[in-house]
Amino acid sequence: MTADVVNHHADHPGFAGVTGLLVGLIMSLAGGAVARLAADLVSVADADRVVDVGCGPGTAVREAARRGARVIGVDPAPVMLRLARTLTPNRPAITWAEGAAEDLRQPDASVTVVWSLATVHHWRDVTAGLAEIKRVLAPGGRFLAIERRVCSGATGLASHGWTAQQAESFAAQCLAAGFTDVRVENHTPGRRALAVVRAVRP
Ligand SMILES: C[S@@+](CC[C@H](N)C(=O)[O-])C[C@H]1O[C@@H](n2cnc3c(N)ncnc32)[C@H](O)[C@@H]1O
Numbered sequence: 001m002t003a004d005v006v007n008h009h010a011d012h013p014g015f016a017g018v019t020g021l022l023v024g025l026i027m028s029l030a031g032g033a034v035a036r037l038a039a040d041l042v043s044v045a046d047a048d049r050v051v052d053v054g055c056g057p058g059t060a061v062r063e064a065a066r067r068g069a070r071v072i073g074v075d076p077a078p079v080m081l082r083l084a085r086t087l088t089p090n091r092p093a094i095t096w097a098e099g100a101a102e103d104l105r106q107p108d109a110s111v112t113v114v115w116s117l118a119t120v121h122h123w124r125d126v127t128a129g130l131a132e133i134k135r136v137l138a139p140g141g142r143f144l145a146i147e148r149r150v151c152s153g154a155t156g157l158a159s160h161g162w163t164a165q166q167a168e169s170f171a172a173q174c175l176a177a178g179f180t181d182v183r184v185e186n187h188t189p190g191r192r193a194l195a196v197v198r199a200v201r202p
Contacts, residue, residue: 003152004169007123009160020079028057028087031117033189034146035060038115041187041196042142044069049111051136053101053129054119058084058094065093069113072106074099101129106136113137115144120170121160130177137201143179145170149186149193167195174199 015023038060044050046068052061055073057080064071070093075081081096088094099105101116101123114133123129133143148161162170167184174182179199187194 003163004165006120006162006166006170006173007126008166009121010124012122015077016079020077021083024057024080024083028059028083031057031059032063033192034117034194035063037187037189037194037196038117038144038146039063039067041198042113042115042144044113048113050113050115051104051106051111053104053114053116053133054122055084055096056080056118058088058096060115060117061094062088062091064113065091069093071095072097072111074104074106076100100124102132104132104136108135109138109141111136111138112141113144114141115146117146118148118161120145121147121162126170126173127177130173130179134177134179134201139201141201143174143199143201145197146187147195149195162195164195167197171197171199178202 044064044067048069050064050069050071052073055061055075058073061071061073073096102125150161152163171182171184180202181200183198185196
């Protein structure tokens with residue numbers, strides 16, 4: 001693997017079965033601080049229509065809906081979508097859809113916010129994912145990617161995230177995809193160090 005590859009876990013087999021369910025439950029217990037940070041950073045409000053790419057158990061979907069937005073949670077893993085539905089009280093503002101970053105199955109320019117929390121490192125095709133996100137965002141729409149900060153040379157579970165170099169590399173790919181106002185930031189909600197890349201669809 002080259003040090004600046006941002007989707008270095010693209011070969012992950014995907015979440016399924018009882019293991020997928022257990023991992024999803026753990027994610028739902030751990031994801032609250034990141035979900036709140038995402039919603040704060042893009043100032044989600046009731047005028048927004050949000051797509052959560054790789055929504056997993058839906059923690060950030062529920063956070064955006066609590067702030068008044070309409071939200072679509074997209075994930076390729078049916079087990080995650082089943083768990084997300086189970087954990088989410090009936091809310092008309094939320095819809096769930098099977099899909100992936102590379103194929104969001106949403107109309108052109110139909111949303112104001114797209115975020116992807118701890119998922120870019122799993123995307124199969126980063127160029128296709130960024131083009132798809134740009135397609136579904138309306139002009140002025142905000143894009144946010146958050147990954148756990150990891151040490152260079154980490155292996156196994158400890159490598160699921162980005163080094164500083166990988167965050168910079170993803171920012172460069174956002175610029176190449178035609179996004180503007182691209183920024184790399186570090187945030188530490190609770191005790192977790194996170195790499196954040198923000199961009200705007202011109
Ligand atoms: C580590 S989990 C994070 C889930 C959720 N965003 C959270 O923070 O709790 C990664 C998620 O990315 C999803 N995923 C994997 N490949 C993906 C792709 N190509 N596009 C979008 N999501 C993907 C997985 O199914 C999984 O739900």
